[in-house]
Amino acid sequence: MASRGVPRWIFYLQVASMLWMWVFVLGISGWIIHLLGLSRRLHDVPSASVGISIVAIPVFLMGAAILTYVFVGLQRGRKAEGEHER
Amino acid sequence: MKPDAEFEDTDLLRSIEESGVGFRVASSLLMLVILGAWVIFSRQILQGLGVTGLNQPVAWGFYIVNFVFFIGISHAGTLISAILRLSQAEWRRPITRMAEVITVVVLAIGGFHPVLDLGRPERMLNIFTAGRLQSPLLWDVSSITAYFMASTVYLYIPMIPDIALLRDRGTRPRWLYTFLAWGWQGTPRQHAVLERAVSILMVLVIPIAVSVHTVISYIFAMTLQPGWHSTIFGPYFVVGAIFSGIAALLMVMIVLRRIFHLERYLKQIHFDYLSRLLLIMSLLWFYFTFSEYLTAFFGSEPSEMRVFFYKVTGPYAPFFWGMVICNFVIPVIILSFRRTRTIPGIFIASILVVIGMWLERLNIVVPSLANPRLELATGYYIPSLVEWAMFAGGIATFILGFVVFARFFPLISVWEIQEGRELSVAETSERLESYLPDPAPASSSTVEGGG
Numbered sequence A: 001m002a003s004r005g006v007p008r009w010i011f012y013l014q015v016a017s018m019l020w021m022w023v024f025v026l027g028i029s030g031w032i033i034h035l036l037g038l039s040r041r042l043h044d045v046p047s048a049s050v051g052i053s054i055v056a057i058p059v060f061l062m063g064a065a066i067l068t069y070v071f072v073g074l075q076r077g078r079k080a081e082g083e084h085e086r
Numbered sequence B: 001m002k003p004d005a006e007f008e009d010t011d012l013l014r015s016i017e018e019s020g021v022g023f024r025v026a027s028s029l030l031m032l033v034i035l036g037a038w039v040i041f042s043r044q045i046l047q048g049l050g051v052t053g054l055n056q057p058v059a060w061g062f063y064i065v066n067f068v069f070f071i072g073i074s075h076a077g078t079l080i081s082a083i084l085r086l087s088q089a090e091w092r093r094p095i096t097r098m099a100e101v102i103t104v105v106v107l108a109i110g111g112f113h114p115v116l117d118l119g120r121p122e123r124m125l126n127i128f129t130a131g132r133l134q135s136p137l138l139w140d141v142s143s144i145t146a147y148f149m150a151s152t153v154y155l156y157i158p159m160i161p162d163i164a165l166l167r168d169r170g171t172r173p174r175w176l177y178t179f180l181a182w183g184w185q186g187t188p189r190q191h192a193v194l195e196r197a198v199s200i201l202m203v204l205v206i207p208i209a210v211s212v213h214t215v216i217s218y219i220f221a222m223t224l225q226p227g228w229h230s231t232i233f234g235p236y237f238v239v240g241a242i243f244s245g246i247a248a249l250l251m252v253m254i255v256l257r258r259i260f261h262l263e264r265y266l267k268q269i270h271f272d273y274l275s276r277l278l279l280i281m282s283l284l285w286f287y288f289t290f291s292e293y294l295t296a297f298f299g300s301e302p303s304e305m306r307v308f309f310y311k312v313t314g315p316y317a318p319f320f321w322g323m324v325i326c327n328f329v330i331p332v333i334i335l336s337f338r339r340t341r342t343i344p345g346i347f348i349a350s351i352l353v354v355i356g357m358w359l360e361r362l363n364i365v366v367p368s369l370a371n372p373r374l375e376l377a378t379g380y381y382i383p384s385l386v387e388w389a390m391f392a393g394g395i396a397t398f399i400l401g402f403v404v405f406a407r408f409f410p411l412i413s414v415w416e417i418q419e420g421r422e423l424s425v426a427e428t429s430e431r432l433e434s435y436l437p438d439p440a441p442a443s444s445s446t447v448e449g450g451g
Helices: A008-041 A046-076 B010-017 B021-047 B062-076 B078-086 B096-116 B121-130 B136-168 B174-181 B188-221 B233-259 B268-299 B302-312 B317-336 B343-370 B385-408 B414-435 B442-450
Strands: none
Touching (some): A008 A046, B062 B096, B062 B233, B078 B188, B096 B233, B302 B317, B302 B343
């Protein structure tokens, strides 16, 4: 992926922030799944836990997916070297 | 984006490019208040919840009242902004950014309040290993985190073109704007990506926003506590949240319009439309409140009646009737008449609604705990200095959030205003024409003419 016009360190920082966001989202999803497993092991109303997980996990994943889509889309949508605004 | 010589919206960048002593004084004072609050709060860290007014049976007080209050105000932003965008309300353009900032700032403040309410805050970490997802408190943790994430993304993505504008104007810190602009150059493909992302987000955030306050109501409604165990608590909380959110948004708009001289952008018509919404929400709030209290009163269940009379004629009567006056009586009078629906009138109504909604949260939390179903003596609650200090700290953090945001980012979306000027007039005319009935077919007019 090109980083035309943007200092390389800033581009790496942008990529790192995207990765960090995925770590955050996957961490939350992992945590919810852990609690789901815990409720099953303890027979602690696993149905409620399943209900919450079905709603919560996709919301986090979708948020992260949208940000990634925007980041990649903006990088790909940049003008090529030497191209001028029409 | 227009070249600098033609750039008409320099007013919108003044707070960023010409910030000076005002910003430094305001932020220093606010930070002093926040620091003071934390110094006073350190007593609670050292000595525990005994330094608060909390006791048995009133185990929840200001912290939970403020938690519900701040999360309620957060509905100002993302929800209102998303609804206005989705309905293609053109007058939304100068409003949405401020609304979205309110959401992010108050969510961060409100979401932190349950931690303050813990006698041993470090034990919060136990939810990572041994949380119980069947508890409505943990539903709150999930839903508020999800809402915070969605709202932050929803604030950030439409800000990218404005951040790129600041980067291109060489505004400092330039590295920050370059980093946050994500390589935006305003190409058609980038515009398409941005619009698609905003379209998905605005549909996504509406159910999340509604679910957040519904879930908060479940903390109360899922218990068998008198005054809380109600089937309409979910929608009642959502209505209250939108109501207080609109009032907070109007307050913020009026104050910022004055401070940053935004009269060209925030016109009477914007306040007129939003104040009509506030009026509708006031009536809706009254309807829900009336239904809630009438049902409890008509049932005459002894423990419910103790809570009812505690609020209506007992120690909480000043707060209860204050709530009714602030949320319904005065706002309805002010907002119903064109003569009083002026900007100062709307400002007064909005302040009263914000106060009234805080009183509503107080009326929900404390009286039910003071009059438990068990045969216990009636409880009492007097907030301590620590709780008042943290309340002041919360409000100072809210104002500081806006001051800092205004220092670095435009409070009104510059690119959306420009888009409105360049495209929306033609687009709106075209849309308006599409609403109108099609011309009668030539043959039928001939028949009618013939008849």
